[in-house]
Amino acid sequence: MRRTPQIRAGIWAEQRALRLLQQAGWRLLAQRWSCRWGEIDLLLHKPDRLLLVEVKGRQRRGADGWGAASLRGGKRQRLAISLGLWLQEHPSYQNCRWEWVCALVPLPPNRSPVRWLPWC
Template sequence: MLREQERHQWVNAKLTTATTGLWAEAKALRLLQGRGWTLLEKRWSCRYGEIDLLLCKANAPVPRLLAVEVKGRRRCGPDGWGLAAFDARKRQRLALTLNYWIALNPRHACCQLEVVLALVPLPPNHRPVRWLKVPDLVEPNR
């Protein structure tokens, strides 16, 4: 059994991690909204997984849907700002989650779907957000 002090430190660490994750999502969302994207869902979840941010750009020549997986990191480590955390299992869960969301929201089925990984440096780091496109995550015929 954890001593009371160790348990308290563990709980505080978890709260800090959750708070920084929310901060990273908010920063990514602000940047995307500044580029004309409209938020559809934030932290949408189902039995398959969770979508951090789901946005649309309906005024584009071809309506676009953007799914964003946000990774906030304090510093660049051996995993390159969180790339290792987005492994094959996580990609598969995200693909299932996106397919399920689209099945529940068929009006968006005709949208061009893009999936990006947003690597958000956390304070005190002032580097820009890195956007990495995730190719071929969802079947084209959905």
């Protein structure tokens, strides 16, 4: 599979977000896990907690607010179904409390910090 510049930028953004979360004590369970309903960018674990992370990498703020505008109802619903399917495959995590967050990752040459948006 050929990696386009957009795919490489997305992978870079995911890796940046992942490094920050691992430094905060989160352990990676899944990265780019996909099913017919969608893809989970990052899924991490701390004792009794799961963190689902949607990563949006952008070089500059555009009309979509660094990618935050893409997090509307349909996307959230598809991710909830995807998480449910992941949990069916990994039943030992079913009793964990889970949280969703969006990581808005500025791409080079932008050196701004990652913005973390709780996604309720």
